[in-house]
Amino acid sequence: xxxxxxxxxxxxxxxxxxxxxxxxxxxxxxxxxxxxxxxxxxxxxxxxxxxxxxxxxxxxxxxxxxxxxxxxxxxx
Numbered sequence: 707x708x709x710x711x712x713x714x715x716x717x718x719x720x721x722x723x724x725x726x727x728x729x730x731x732x733x734x735x736x737x738x739x740x741x742x743x744x745x746x747x748x749x750x751x752x753x754x755x756x757x758x759x760x761x762x763x764x765x766x767x768x769x770x771x772x773x774x775x776x777x778x779x780x781x782x
Contacts, residue, residue, distance in 0.1 A: 723771065728777030737775040753778065 715723070730736050737751045750773050757780065761768050770781040 723782045725780040725782060726777060733776065735778065736773055736778055 732741055733754070734746050736746050738745050747753060753773055754771075755769060757771060760766075766782050768780060770779075772779045773774075
């Protein structure tokens with residue numbers, strides 16, 4: 707069962723959140739894919755632009771981010 711955002715996020719406890727999203731099944735987000743031989747570095751710029759765009763829409767400040775080959779981290 708889902709819970710409301712007001713029940714999940716408690717700003718009195720902390721105002722920072724560490725969020726992780728990763729690819730599955732040997733999927734590559736960025737860098738050289740050793741299975742297909744393709745390079746996906748162009749996705750880094752796409753992802754950075756999308757994170758910036760969504761942070762403006764939802765009024766969330768991005769404190770730090772790291773984009774790896776198959777996952778990324780955000781500190782919100």
